[in-house]
Every structure is written in C-alpha cells, then in structure tokens.
Amino acid sequence: AQSVTQLDSQVPVFEEAPVELRCNYSSSVSVYLFWYVQYPNQGLQLLLKYLSGSTLVKSINGFEAEFNKSQTSFHLRKPSVHISDTAEYFCAVSLNRDDKIIFGKGTRLHILP
Amino acid sequence: EPEVTQTPSHQVTQMGQEVILRCVPISNHLYFYWYRQILGQKVEFLVSFYNNEISEKSEIFDDQFSVERPDGSNFTLKIRSTKLEDSAMYFCASSETGGTSGYTFGSGTRLTVV
Numbered sequence: 001a002q003s004v005t006q007l008d009s010q011v012p013v014f015e016e017a018p019v020e021l022r023c024n025y026s027s028s029v030s031v032y033l034f035w036y037v038q039y040p041n042q043g044l045q046l047l048l049k050y051l052s053g054s055t056l057v058k059s060i061n062g063f064e065a066e067f068n069k070s071q072t073s074f075h076l077r078k079p080s081v082h083i084s085d086t087a088e089y090f091c092a093v094s095l096n097r098d099d100k101i102i103f104g105k106g107t108r109l110h111i112l113p
Numbered sequence: 114e115p116e117v118t119q120t121p122s123h124q125v126t127q128m129g130q131e132v133i134l135r136c137v138p139i140s141n142h143l144y145f146y147w148y149r150q151i152l153g154q155k156v157e158f159l160v161s162f163y164n165n166e167i168s169e170k171s172e173i174f175d176d177q178f179s180v181e182r183p184d185g186s187n188f189t190l191k192i193r194s195t196k197l198e199d200s201a202m203y204f205c206a207s208s209e210t211g212g213t214s215g216y217t218f219g220s221g222t223r224l225t226v227v
Contacts, residue, residue, distance in 0.1 A: 045218070046215040
C-alpha cells in the first residue's frame, strides 16, 4: 500500500526567506502526487498536483514542487515566503483514478516576522 | 468557482446520539468522499462513493457509519451512535475524475461529542 511521509511537523522560516517542505512517498507503482494547503480554521485546498509530464509543477501563488522518481520525493518549495503563507501543508498520493488520496501528517509552516 | 458545501459547520452532540453530516458536492462531479481530521492529527480517509455505491472504505468506517446520496445533490454521512473519539473535523470532497484530478474539499463540519 502507498504511504506518504512528511518528516517535518513544523517549519519556522523568516518572511521573504526560501522554504522547502519535504515529502517522500512509498509505492511500488506509478503515483499521482498532490500538495494541499489548510489555512487556519479552513478546509483543504489543492495547491498543486503532479499527474504526468513535466516533473516540475507550479501553483499560482509562487509554490512549486518537483517529482523525483528515483528519490520518491515531491518536495514543495517557495523562493520567498509571505506571512500569508502561514498554514498547514499536506502532501498526498493516489494510485489511479478510482483510488483514494492518502495524506501525510502535514507540515505547519510558521512565518517569522 | 464551484464549491463543496457542508452543513452544519459545527455540531455538538451527546454520546450515543445519531448525527448526520451533510454535503452538497459540485454538480458535475461523480466521485464523493468523506475524510476526518482529529484535532492536531492527520487527515484520514473514511469512505469513497461512486455510481451510487461505496467503492472503498477504511477500517475507521465501521458499522456505526453509513453514507447516502438521497437525491441528486446531497451526500450524507451518518454516525449511528456517536462516541467521544468520533470528535473530529469531517471533510466532504468531490472529484470529477477520481484520484487523478485531486479533490475539491468542503470547509468541514466540526463534530464535538460530549
């Protein structure tokens, strides 16, 4: 069965500094990968996804993630964070169109002024 | 932008009572899901629903849980006899093409069992 590991439960970073949130997955077959964001007291929003093709995917608010098959990783990066990026970020994986999405435990991004 | 709507946003219930959590998925979506998130913990899959039947359910989704799509728009989660450990945020989600397109989540229902 597939699984998702987010090793960092919390990442503090200064405003305007770069950030990387790590995600590794475990699966013996091809996967679809997602990053979801949960702002305080809100639901989950899809940030970006990798289905196939280019291994670098980008969101509209400056985040990007790169699928690395050899390292089974899908790390999320942003070159310069803003206070509004304060949220919990969940990496997630599914195997195919009929499969459920499995979430990692989440990483809380804490932006320092 | 289309939304998944969940009601109520917060429900408090006594242990042993039945609760029904309601969701209105996006109208052209075919796949429906319930997840839950116990405070401070990961988002856990409960059940997926496609073509008017359960396609998959987790170990959490025992006989106390049921789902229904009573009409063309609503998707409900019923917990027959709530327990303290059922206290969590419950998220409904829908998808046009299942796991490949990602889901659209509702804002959640916070269930508190006292």
